[in-house]
Amino acid sequence: MDGEFTPFSYLTAPNERLYRAVMDAFVQAKRRFVVHLRPEDVRTSMRHAAELPAITDALGRLVEWGNLRADPDTSRVTSVEDFHRSRFLYQLTVRGEAVEQAVAAYDEALGRRGALQAVALTDIATQLRALGELSRAAEPDAAKVHLLLRGLVDRFTDLAGNAQAFMSSLQRTIDLHDADADVFREYKDRLIDYLERFIKDLVSTGAEIAALVGELERRDVGALLDVAAWREAEDAAPGASEESDPRREEFERGRRLWQERWLGFRAWFVSEAHHPSQAKLLRAQARAAIPQLLQVVAVLNERRSGRSDRSADFRALAQWFADAPTEDDLHRLWQGSFGLSGARHLSTSDATADAVPAQTPWADAPPLVISPRLRRTGSYERRGKPSRVVDRSEQRAYLADLARRESAEATAAREALATSHPTRLSDLGELDPVAFRAFLGLLGDALAARVPGRRVVETTTSDGTMAIRLTALEDGRSAEVRTPDGAFRGPDHLVEIVDLLAADVVERSA
Known part of the structure; x- marks a missing residue:
């Protein structure tokens, strides 16, 4: 089992940089459709970064680990001595190429910045509209359906991955505390503008994509997914057993895969009853990042203005206490820092409450007897009758009256806004401030629930007190x-x- 992972050994070897440069030369050669390389070719590709003997030794080690394969180089043999001299042509092995692909994917994932791709949303909507046109045909073109679905998956994968990487990097930026205030403020302005543009595109294009998804599902999107699965199954190789059809098995496997992809795509743009869509969550996360960025700028401005946090103050104070030359200096520093100069710093009984003036120094004040209960439990209970319960009836009456007045205002606002028949907004007339605030809330709920392409929208308020039907x-x-x-x-x-x-x-009375 350990032999399967030996091609990764060069990543932790002492000459790791040399090995990676050699392997990078072979990857570049493969991109140019060059199969074999000699040590001289490797050194040229590395631009003479190492001596030829060192490169030859590195090639030998990579052959031992299984990253490269060495074949005798007999093309330049002109004598018997040349034939017996070790000359090899090197090429990547399957394991070596797999390791390079894994390392490249690892480096790309670590260095990935991510982006909020508004263009990808437009591309996805375009591909969904094209799929909608194909779904109307009795026998849709299998090649076009497959290409559109593949393009949709690739574009959506890039969109989701880049959005996740961007929000992670954005959170790391928000958590940054050592940035220059001017640089971060300029970056913040560009970033907030970028977030606002993406949120606007996500609201408009995301709603269109959700509508197109619903339209495709009403036209049986499963049939299009089956077409793509059958087209991929056409290239299935014949199996050893004649009883089983490999194309049928490949089709069933591909069908499940395409259905999973579609469900994931649908969940990204379409909200369910108790599960908001990923696009909605992304929009909320992007909106929440804007005030967080502003808060980071405020913190940076406070630091630049000379403010320090409490822990830094206490560390500086501790240093001053440690450096104080005499005990008198320590007392003066203590009094100047904390101001604990009075003797009545603890609760006392009524008889001794005013016995010691506040200006009396600690050294001249009589001792204060502290209850053992206070030392043991940290609390002190006075003997005698308990304290009188404070009468809060006046405050409760005020709150009850305030609640009644607010309820009456809300009822009057609902009565003022209620219509017995469909009415134009221009015919509502003049509204008082309370009714106008309720009207704005109703109008906002209706506009938020509007679906593109529909002129009529019906919704209710979050508290269930009013319903509105809005027609454009x-x-x-x-x-x-x-x-x-x-x-x-x-x-x-x-x-x-x-x-x-x-x-x-009215219903209950009837």
């Missing part, structure tokens, strides 16, 4: 809702608002 109009008119603080203007809509609490009361 195509006449291009504008609406104006007046308030004591000003006017609210926007495109006119047809709105129907229902007070669910009032409707519930």
